[in-house]
Amino acid sequence: MSTSKYKANSILGAGLGLRSSHYQEVFNTKPDVPWFELLSDNYMAEGGLPLVRAEKIREDYPITLHGVGMSLGSADPLDMDYLGRLKTLIKRLEPTYVSDHLAWVSISGKHTHDLLPFPYTDFTVKHISERINQVQDFLGQEILVENPSSYLDFHSTEMTEWEFIQGIAKSTDCNLLMDINNIYVSAVNHDFDPYEYLQAIPADRVKEIHLAGYEKMDNYLFDTHGYQVHPPVWELYKAALNRFGATPTLIEWDTDIPDFPTLRAEALKAEKLIQEVA
Amino acid sequence: MPFNQVQSLSDLKKLQETFYDAIFDPSSNNIKQASTYIIGTEKISEAQRLSIYRDSILGGITAALTHIYPVCVKLLGEKYFTHMVAGYLKKFPSESPDIGNYGEHLPAYIAEFKPAKELVYLSDVAQLEWLWHKAFNAPSDLSSSPEQKPLSELQNISEQNLPLVKFCSVSSANLLTSLYPIQRIWQVNQHDFQGDHSVSLDEGGVSLVIWRCADFGMRIDELNEDETKFLSAVLNCASFGQIAEIDFNQGLDEIVQRCIQTGLVIGFTTG
Numbered sequence: 001m002s003t004s005k006y007k008a009n010s011i012l013g014a015g016l017g018l019r020s021s022h023y024q025e026v027f028n029t030k031p032d033v034p035w036f037e038l039l040s041d042n043y044m045a046e047g048g049l050p051l052v053r054a055e056k057i058r059e060d061y062p063i064t065l066h067g068v069g070m071s072l073g074s075a076d077p078l079d080m081d082y083l084g085r086l087k088t089l090i091k092r093l094e095p096t097y098v099s100d101h102l103a104w105v106s107i108s109g110k111h112t113h114d115l116l117p118f119p120y121t122d123f124t125v126k127h128i129s130e131r132i133n134q135v136q137d138f139l140g141q142e143i144l145v146e147n148p149s150s151y152l153d154f155h156s157t158e159m160t161e162w163e164f165i166q167g168i169a170k171s172t173d174c175n176l177l178m179d180i181n182n183i184y185v186s187a188v189n190h191d192f193d194p195y196e197y198l199q200a201i202p203a204d205r206v207k208e209i210h211l212a213g214y215e216k217m218d219n220y221l222f223d224t225h226g227y228q229v230h231p232p233v234w235e236l237y238k239a240a241l242n243r244f245g246a247t248p249t250l251i252e253w254d255t256d257i258p259d260f261p262t263l264r265a266e267a268l269k270a271e272k273l274i275q276e277v278a
Numbered sequence: 279m280p281f282n283q284v285q286s287l288s289d290l291k292k293l294q295e296t297f298y299d300a301i302f303d304p305s306s307n308n309i310k311q312a313s314t315y316i317i318g319t320e321k322i323s324e325a326q327r328l329s330i331y332r333d334s335i336l337g338g339i340t341a342a343l344t345h346i347y348p349v350c351v352k353l354l355g356e357k358y359f360t361h362m363v364a365g366y367l368k369k370f371p372s373e374s375p376d377i378g379n380y381g382e383h384l385p386a387y388i389a390e391f392k393p394a395k396e397l398v399y400l401s402d403v404a405q406l407e408w409l410w411h412k413a414f415n416a417p418s419d420l421s422s423s424p425e426q427k428p429l430s431e432l433q434n435i436s437e438q439n440l441p442l443v444k445f446c447s448v449s450s451a452n453l454l455t456s457l458y459p460i461q462r463i464w465q466v467n468q469h470d471f472q473g474d475h476s477v478s479l480d481e482g483g484v485s486l487v488i489w490r491c492a493d494f495g496m497r498i499d500e501l502n503e504d505e506t507k508f509l510s511a512v513l514n515c516a517s518f519g520q521i522a523e524i525d526f527n528q529g530l531d532e533i534v535q536r537c538i539q540t541g542l543v544i545g546f547t548t549g
Contacts, residue, residue: 044376047417049490069375075291082375107294110371113342113380114335116297119284119315127287152327153317154293156284219321222330 004094008062011035011096011208011248014270015064016263019253023053025260030060033264035096037250040067043093044085051092058093064208064250065095066177072131072145073104073118083138090139097208099144099177102128102168119154120164129171136174144175144207149182149214149223151189161186162200169202176201178244179210180237181229181252185221194236198243206244211237211270212252226255228266238273246278282315301332302368336364342377346411347384349467350404354394362391378415382408399458399479406460406498409452409488416450416490419544426545429538439548441519445512445534446545451489453501453510461486461498491541499540508533512543 015035018026025031036057043054057063069082090098103115118124136142145168147161159167165176178201187194213227229237229251241247249270253263284290293315300312313324322330340363344351351359366387372380385404394400426446435443454460459481466475485506487499501509504526511521522530537543 041376042378045378045415045417048415050415052418071375075287075294079375104294106375107291107298109373110298111373111375111377111380112298112301112335113338113372113377114331116294116331118290118293121284123285124290127290151322151330152324154284154315155282155317156289156315220330222334 006058006062006094008035008060009094009096011062011064012246013274014249014251014267016267017066017250017252017254018057018063019257020050021257022260022263023057026057031260031264033061033267035062035064035248037064037066037252038093038095040065040086040089040098041069043089044069044082054093063093063095064097064099065089065093066099066146068101068103068105068113068115070100070135071105072100072102072128072135073116073124074106075104076107076109078131078134079106080138083135087139090141097144097175097177098139098141099146099208101146101148102165103148115148117148117150117152117154119156119158120161121156121158122167125164125167125171129168132168132172132174136172142174144177146177146179146210147182147186149179149185149189149221151220151222153190160192160197160200162197165201169205174205175207176205177208177210178206178240179212180240181210181212181214181233182223184230184233184236185214185223188221195239198236198240201243203244206247209237209240209244209247209249210252211249212254224255225252229269234269234273237270241273241277246274249274297328297331300328301335302371304328304332336360336367339363339367339372339377339380343381343384346378346381347404347407348469349407349464350384350388350400352467353397353400353403353463358393362388362394365391378411381411384408399456399460399463402454402456402458402460403463405454405456406464406486406488409454410496410498412452413450413488413490414496419448419450419492423547425547425549427547428545429543432546435548441517441522442548443518443546444515444549445518445521445537445543446547447509447512447537447542448489448491448544451487451509451513451542453485453487453506453513455483455485455506457483459484461500464498487542489542499542504528504533505537508537509542512537 013034016033018036018038038054043051101115104118105112183194183197211229212225213229214221215224251266284293296312300308309325312328316324316327318324340360343363370383385401388404389401458479459477461484462477485501487501489497491497507524
């Protein structure tokens, strides 16, 4: 028998990232959205209005918690205070999935609040796998880790990003959140084949997909989350669905956030493609 | 082993510290050091790749501070605010994974920020915005300590024990005193303000309490001299006996009643 205090606990179809500008519309109209993703770092305070809103949303929808604060790739020890607050939030909101990124955010106790790259080496596979295992042991549940977009490579890198993810999947039992836009952005920036990347990902570990819009700069693509999903990313997404199956998918839109109907329309495009492979 | 190998925790730490320094203190030497790790191409050089991350990080943090300090942005202009944040970041690194905790020292930094020295009230306006942000995110008073008793039980306290009573205010309350009319400056710079936008500094200073009441409504209330003294004592955990010795213009009962009626004082302890 389930001990959950909420009625909806699993996610299917195309969800939306909940942003503060849409709270009121969601509260007032209770739109037919299958699930919402909440940015865990915005709800880590002991109280306050954001947390009250999150609990109100959770009463009506299943949610996932997605964060940037774990700093899994950092050389610093894990921040156990942060993880403790995340654990409290998980208990409070009962998310279907909890996710963070294969990136570092802080070093020597100083935080950048952005997702930064590290070299893909045997050492970093081991280091990050150990940290993922530590996090999962502490939280008492599996997490999903997401591939970030990147704009530089290191001389010391010994393997491709997909080989690195394969290494993580072998050394841990965590699941994967594949950001298709990030794969495409990195593929253009680093001149690799995004379809080769997709083929190398262990399909049984992929539990969620992210989609977003990039910005075309002079000589690279930048992952702004400020546009509709671009056509080549939709194409890559179709290939991802064919490989991973009907995977819950989230539309991320964080800058120049449009009105709710525009955001919902973008999610419905993904929903249609999910239905085609279901 | 070449300098840029990453095969141990100390290698990784060195890389990340070098990268951090190149982002937040982009001197030519720091960029040169960080570039030794990075593969540059004809399309994009090592330094350009670093600057993509720098712009992204500064942009993200500036956006977060803009959200906390919208009136300061309006008064300074976006360009100067962004310039100021870059300097602030260098002096005050973010020490919390929660970006909402970042920016506490900005009012003090503004007070020393030379390009804004003519805006003598700006530091106090910034302090008001920070306290608003803190109150918005303060814990609910429903989860207050078990020692806290409801005000309805005050009548059961004997006269002998009354001096030991310590009033409890809402946890979101903070006082702010300024030599300038900062509440009016804040009000006329709200995006939905309608009316006369002019404010004269001759209007004089104010004493304010910034707080969130039980129904999550945000409040900025102006206090008179007595209310300021009383609430300041309450926030400093003074006992009723100590408060009774303060020299008030009005009767203490009247001041206490007013603070209870507004919802600022919500309980008491006798410990």
